[in-house]
Amino acid sequence: MISLRIDDTPVQAKPNWTILTAARAAGIRIPTLCHLDALRPVGACRLCLVEIRNWNGRLVPACATPVQEGLDVVADSDRLASLRRTILELLFAERNHICAFCVSNGHCELQDLATELGMDHVTFPYRFPALAVDASHAKFGIDPNRCVLCGRCVRACSEVEGAFTWGFAGRGVHTLIEADLGEPWGQSTTCTGCGKCVQACPTGALFEKGKATAEQVKRPALLAEVTERRPRA
Amino acid sequence: MREIKVPVTRIEGHGLITIALGRGGKVNQARFHVTEGRGFERFCRGRTLWEMPGITARICGICPVSHLLCSAKAGDAILAVRPPRPADKLRRLMNLGQYVESHALSFFHLSSPDLILGWDSDPKARNVLGLATTHPQLALDGIRLRAYGQEIISSLGEKRVHPAWAAPGGVRAPLAAAARDRLAAKLPEAMRIAQDALSLYEDKMENWADEVATFGNFPSLFMSLVGEDGAWEHYEGRIRFVDAERRIVADGLDPARYPEYIGEAVEGWSYLKFPYFQRDGYPDGLYRVGPLARLNCCDRIGTPLADEALTRFRATADGKAVTSSFHYHWARLIEIVAALERVQGYLDDPEILSPRVRAEAGVNELVGVGVHEAPRGTLFHHYWVNEDGVLERVNLIVSTGHNNLAMNRTVAQIAHHYLEGTMVSEGLLNRLEGGIRAYDPCLSCSVHAVGRMPLRVVLLGPDGEVLDEKVRDA
Numbered sequence: 001m002i003s004l005r006i007d008d009t010p011v012q013a014k015p016n017w018t019i020l021t022a023a024r025a026a027g028i029r030i031p032t033l034c035h036l037d038a039l040r041p042v043g044a045c046r047l048c049l050v051e052i053r054n055w056n057g058r059l060v061p062a063c064a065t066p067v068q069e070g071l072d073v074v075a076d077s078d079r080l081a082s083l084r085r086t087i088l089e090l091l092f093a094e095r096n097h098i099c100a101f102c103v104s105n106g107h108c109e110l111q112d113l114a115t116e117l118g119m120d121h122v123t124f125p126y127r128f129p130a131l132a133v134d135a136s137h138a139k140f141g142i143d144p145n146r147c148v149l150c151g152r153c154v155r156a157c158s159e160v161e162g163a164f165t166w167g168f169a170g171r172g173v174h175t176l177i178e179a180d181l182g183e184p185w186g187q188s189t190t191c192t193g194c195g196k197c198v199q200a201c202p203t204g205a206l207f208e209k210g211k212a213t214a215e216q217v218k219r220p221a222l223l224a225e226v227t228e229r230r231p232r233a
Numbered sequence: 234m235r236e237i238k239v240p241v242t243r244i245e246g247h248g249l250i251t252i253a254l255g256r257g258g259k260v261n262q263a264r265f266h267v268t269e270g271r272g273f274e275r276f277c278r279g280r281t282l283w284e285m286p287g288i289t290a291r292i293c294g295i296c297p298v299s300h301l302l303c304s305a306k307a308g309d310a311i312l313a314v315r316p317p318r319p320a321d322k323l324r325r326l327m328n329l330g331q332y333v334e335s336h337a338l339s340f341f342h343l344s345s346p347d348l349i350l351g352w353d354s355d356p357k358a359r360n361v362l363g364l365a366t367t368h369p370q371l372a373l374d375g376i377r378l379r380a381y382g383q384e385i386i387s388s389l390g391e392k393r394v395h396p397a398w399a400a401p402g403g404v405r406a407p408l409a410a411a412a413r414d415r416l417a418a419k420l421p422e423a424m425r426i427a428q429d430a431l432s433l434y435e436d437k438m439e440n441w442a443d444e445v446a447t448f449g450n451f452p453s454l455f456m457s458l459v460g461e462d463g464a465w466e467h468y469e470g471r472i473r474f475v476d477a478e479r480r481i482v483a484d485g486l487d488p489a490r491y492p493e494y495i496g497e498a499v500e501g502w503s504y505l506k507f508p509y510f511q512r513d514g515y516p517d518g519l520y521r522v523g524p525l526a527r528l529n530c531c532d533r534i535g536t537p538l539a540d541e542a543l544t545r546f547r548a549t550a551d552g553k554a555v556t557s558s559f560h561y562h563w564a565r566l567i568e569i570v571a572a573l574e575r576v577q578g579y580l581d582d583p584e585i586l587s588p589r590v591r592a593e594a595g596v597n598e599l600v601g602v603g604v605h606e607a608p609r610g611t612l613f614h615h616y617w618v619n620e621d622g623v624l625e626r627v628n629l630i631v632s633t634g635h636n637n638l639a640m641n642r643t644v645a646q647i648a649h650h651y652l653e654g655t656m657v658s659e660g661l662l663n664r665l666e667g668g669i670r671a672y673d674p675c676l677s678c679s680v681h682a683v684g685r686m687p688l689r690v691v692l693l694g695p696d697g698e699v700l701d702e703k704v705r706d707a
Contacts (some may be wrong), residue, residue, distance in 0.1 A: 029633050089603070101287035211403075212283050212286060212397060213288075215397070
């Protein structure tokens, strides 16, 4: 076992754990968005940033940083709270997140994080990009206006379903999640229609067609349930 | 020509009235301007059909249910399904709750201070709080009656305002037995309040003879849905037009084919469009909608207490149409009684608890029209979608829009009657507002983009010469 401290609490961790795993095992909450159990950590959203005191206060993503003997981790501080709020503000400013009529209103990880972290204003100018909804799939739709580019759908599709339908296209704020080589989702030749991407998506960006406002409830834990039940080689 | 500008308060949204005086100091022209646009028809494009009830409900916090239900009905048309019968009844029940809530707000909270305390009374006390001081029971009754309407809505949609409950194909959740019992237990009190208010109005009516004569008292057409049997209808049915003699001008019109008989004119001085009856052209095709129109159009209401009240209502006009817009207030009170009688019927119906409330289907039609009677009048939602159910075009015709021509004529009539000299007296100001308020207009919902509108401001001198002119190009 490895010994470290998180918020001045002594914590025991297995050698292959990340700081996030160790914190959760010790009952210490660190906010996450792009992280999903059963999917490879990518450290994309930076909401799980923690400070390492004995690395000169360096900021690292808890989801992607392995534990080390003697680490002195700060998971909750004014500085971290301010950084996390800023990250959320940037996410909200980047696309058109309008909770009032969103299918995921009330069941949205982004919305819950904004509440939890006290993000009551967006101080950056909104970009208001014009992004088209793709509802061409028989069962599902994708609304890039609500996408935070966490990539959970991309990883669920490749790592769990093995279909490799979803991928990132473009760069920076112009990045979009696209099916295959950019054709409408309904015309994808690789999509199996399994819906794992929809369940993995933290917002209303991926949704089941026919769901009305606030009606889309996701089961992101489904991904871990599926992988854990798989026979191991 | 000189202009007097009057800001309008205690209506939903913002408005502006301009009165243009001629050389002799007489009113030359009076206009009711709606000074803001909202753009719903534009920004709904690109959204999915299933989100539309949630989006359009946000048009207004007073009658979100109207847009919710109308949008769901347009969705039914695009799915090409008929919602299961219990869903139909539940939607009707919620709409009736909306009638009670919205009409109670209009009468007790917004209008009764004028009616009970008088148009010339101290403006500081002429509001619902002043009313609570002098007529505490009336004010309390109003609050309780409105709360009952809201409870019907929240029992079904979990929220009093903006419930996301109706969806294309039906509704999302059935009515719980406990909620049904709670509503049934509170119904007698609501009915008592509604009948007291109706009696109060009928007793005091003769005090308001001047206002009845001048608040939009003119012959016109009236439009509403009526049931298959000609009875009062609030949720579906066919469109009927009657004239001031209460003669049927057009009947059995398919509401989904409204563009064949309703035109929409646009004026540069208001964001609110001007619908008109096409046969008579613009602006002669003026018609009124809402409570007054529904009572003028229907053969009967279909429930005993409301039909008795309708008989008294019609007796004041010798069986012809009641043509004073002042009596929108009266019609609203009769409709509260009618709504509560129907609520009783639905609460007594065992099928109202059925869990069979939603038909599932995909996109089967590319165009759908939803029409029903909102508290303020006939509401149209017209959607064009692509094969995936994404909106390509939206047209909304809302109740306040239908009444736009009538509200303008009402403002002119009041200005002619009450304007003295070149000063806007407190009494005139209030009567202008009161005249508008009789329609219970909802400007927040009724304005939407009519394309890009240039703004033109012209200042005219006493001889009509242009002193200054500013144009902001589209």
